[in-house]
Amino acid sequence: MLSNPSFLVAWVFKARYFPHDEILNSKKGSSPSYAWRSIHNSLDELRKGTRWRVGNGRRIHICEDKWLPTPTTYKVTSPPTDFEDFPMVASLIDPDTRWWKANTIRSLFLPFKASTILKISLSYNLPEDRLIWVGNKKGIFTVKSAYYIACNLVDTVEGACMNGLPTMLNLTTRGVNSSGFCPLCDKAIENLPHALLHCDHAKQTWSLWQDCSVNLVSLILDPIDIALNLLEKGTINDLEIFFTEFKGACTSFSLHQNPSATSWRPPPLGFFKINVDGAATEDSGNSSIGVIIHDSHDTAIAALNKVLLAPYTIEVTEALALLHGALFALEMEASYAIFESDALSLIQSINSGVVGGEIGHIL
Known part of the structure; x- marks a missing residue:
């Protein structure tokens, strides 16, 4: 029903149980069928694995919906902003240029969040917004990808806590020729806490989180101690924000492409x-x-x-x-x-x- 809303079975369930809303916002209703009860009971898991792909932005609420490419929340976690009477993503898109209103976005969001939004690609014809599955690049639900989503955050945090990131200290211990010092500040050995928390450059980034319940700039703590402090002094949302940004710092993307082995040929006649x-x-x-x-x-x-x-x-x-x-x-x-x-x-x-x-x- 999410991937193929035009199928007959999707029309039948929509007409009966959610005629004026999306399936993810639907209610179980009175006297539901066995099939609908089973589908509805699985919606919580589906909500965790879906987010909006921005088309024209008319169906996406800026603060309440998941639409940013920032695992694991996919939401705007910046301090709340007054979006007046139209808090939809469409208000951030210029219909004439078919692109983001860059100046408006920079004025409403923190710099790192504004940069994230401006990197979201928009289609030239501004199609309808669509819910997509985030467990794989195809956007298609599979049991394997659902398991991946459930384990993704745990694996990332576990990898960081097991000190498996390629810091200068880790590279040195693995035989790579390196001084071990941080290449940015050159003041201390670059281990995991220094790279992501204690380096002056890392502190500048964490200082943008103005309403954080724990002072990440002045305290010298490792990631586990910070998580425990956030649980004690803050909220679950604070902890989620911390691990979201921590995950982003732990993730890198390769730009390498394999060269094509096929030689170029002209097209057929008439093409x-x-x-x-x-x-x-x-x-x-x-x-x-x-x-x-x-x-x-x-x-x-x-x-x-x-x-x-x-x-x-x-x-x-x-x-x-x-x-x-x-x-x-x-x-x-x-x-x-x-x-x-x-x-x-x-x-x-x-x-x-x-x-x-x-x-x-x-x-």
Whole structure:
């Protein structure tokens, strides 16, 4: 019913049990059928594993709904802000530019949260918002991915507490040639607590959490002691915020791509070939895309390059490259076209019709 709301069985249950709302907000109702009772009893687990993919933002509440790419809350956890009479994500999107209202977002949210929002990609046609499953990139529910969601936070915290991150101290003990000192401040040996909590640069980040019940800047504590202090002096929400940001600091993404082993060939007679590519960097520089169109005689007839509005992940960048390639092809009236990209996973998703994940609205 979440993935295929147009199916007949979805229509029947919606008409009977949640005609004016989403299934995740539905009530069990009076005299429910055995099937509906079973479905409704599983909704709590489904809520933990779903979040909104932003389309036009009209159905997503800014503070109450899960829509940010920030595990494990996926919610806005910044101090509350007055969004007046329309607290929906649509109020943050400019319908004319089909992009975020950057100045408005920077004025309403803390810098790190504003940066996160501005990195969320929007589709050019601003489709309807859609609930997606966060347990895998395809956005499709599986039992395996549900188990992954249940274990994800536990595994991350356990990995950090077991001191398994590649700090300078750990690299030195594993035979890597390193002084062991923090490469940012050069004041102390870089172990796990120093890297994520005690370094001056880490303290600057934690100082943005202004209403934290524990002073993370002045106290010299390890992650477990901080968690216990938060439980004693704060709330469960404080603990969730701490582990959300801690998880983000523990996570890194590889930008490496395997080069294609297939040589380039011109398209068949009467067709155009549109090659697209995207580039993303590990620093704060914005992503960029490039498009080139060839005819069947191997002649380049048009090209496009563009710097995007934010530093996206490589997967989002490649998806936006395909989108801009399609728009450029329409502009050049290349009706019969073959698209070529080195992003194999995106091509496979398009060919198979599996576009339910985080970037499905772009594809």
